[in-house]
Amino acid sequence: QKEVEQDPGPLSVPEGAIVSLNCTYSNSAFQYFMWYRQYSRKGPELLMYTYSSGNKEDGRFTAQVDKSSKYISLFIRDSQPSDSATYLCAMSERQAGTALIFGKGTTLSVSS
Amino acid sequence: ETGVTQTPRHLVMGMTNKKSLKCEQHLGHNAMYWYKQSAKKPLELMFVYNFKEQTENNSVPSRFSPECPNSSHLFLHLHTLQPEDSALYLCASSQDTRGETQYFGPGTRLLVL
Numbered sequence: 001q002k003e004v005e006q007d008p009g010p011l012s013v014p015e016g017a018i019v020s021l022n023c024t025y026s027n028s029a030f031q032y033f034m035w036y037r038q039y040s041r042k043g044p045e046l047l048m049y050t051y052s053s054g055n056k057e058d059g060r061f062t063a064q065v066d067k068s069s070k071y072i073s074l075f076i077r078d079s080q081p082s083d084s085a086t087y088l089c090a091m092s093e094r095q096a097g098t099a100l101i102f103g104k105g106t107t108l109s110v111s112s
Numbered sequence: 113e114t115g116v117t118q119t120p121r122h123l124v125m126g127m128t129n130k131k132s133l134k135c136e137q138h139l140g141h142n143a144m145y146w147y148k149q150s151a152k153k154p155l156e157l158m159f160v161y162n163f164k165e166q167t168e169n170n171s172v173p174s175r176f177s178p179e180c181p182n183s184s185h186l187f188l189h190l191h192t193l194q195p196e197d198s199a200l201y202l203c204a205s206s207q208d209t210r211g212e213t214q215y216f217g218p219g220t221r222l223l224v225l
Contacts, residue, residue, distance in 0.1 A: 032211055032212075043118075043218045043219045046214075092211025094210055094211045095211065098209075104152070105154075
């Protein structure tokens with residue numbers, strides 16, 4: 001079983017839709033969770049991060065962590081064509097010598 | 113310049129060439145990373161440097177040779193590459209190597225002919 005599972009999509013939605021992106025993981029020691037957005041031919045940019053369980057909101061974006069289910073989500077409200085990108089989840093144990101573990105990324109297309 | 117910069121942005125090379133990728137971070141971080149990103153695959157961590165010392169080498173072939181002269185600069189020297197090495201090579205930095213948030217450069221898109 002891979003450490004982090006993420007459905008690669010592609011996911012196509014109309015403008016204004018609510019988008020839900022998800023990752024599951026197997027390592028219960030993960031406690032630091034991130035979402036990156038990567039536009040075509042660019043490097044990933046940090047979108048949101050959360051520590052341990054709970055929700056975090058930033059504008060149209062909400063990150064949710066459920067450690068009991070080993071499941072994290074990113075919700076995008078009122079999606080825009082500019083949200084079309086690949087979204088990568090990443091997580092770590094937040095200990096010395098540990099690395100970020102990335103999902104494969106989900107490709108999202110928002111049509112106007 | 114702010115953030116993490118990488119040069120060149122695009123590179124085409126033959127299998128017998130020698131070239132180098134450069135990365136510079138302006139964030140005051142202590143750790144720097146090289147990743148390989150191929151289509152339909154997760155990011156592959158190649159090398160990790162912390163305070164200029166290499167702390168991780170993920171079984172990367174010797175045709176890839178990293179160099180970290182200081183905490184702000186990272187190089188990836190390439191020689192006798194194979195076509196399957198064509199990919200986006202990303203540099204990242206973070207404050208330390210405790211699984212902290214990493215900040216990425218724009219990448220170098222490499223094509224090996």
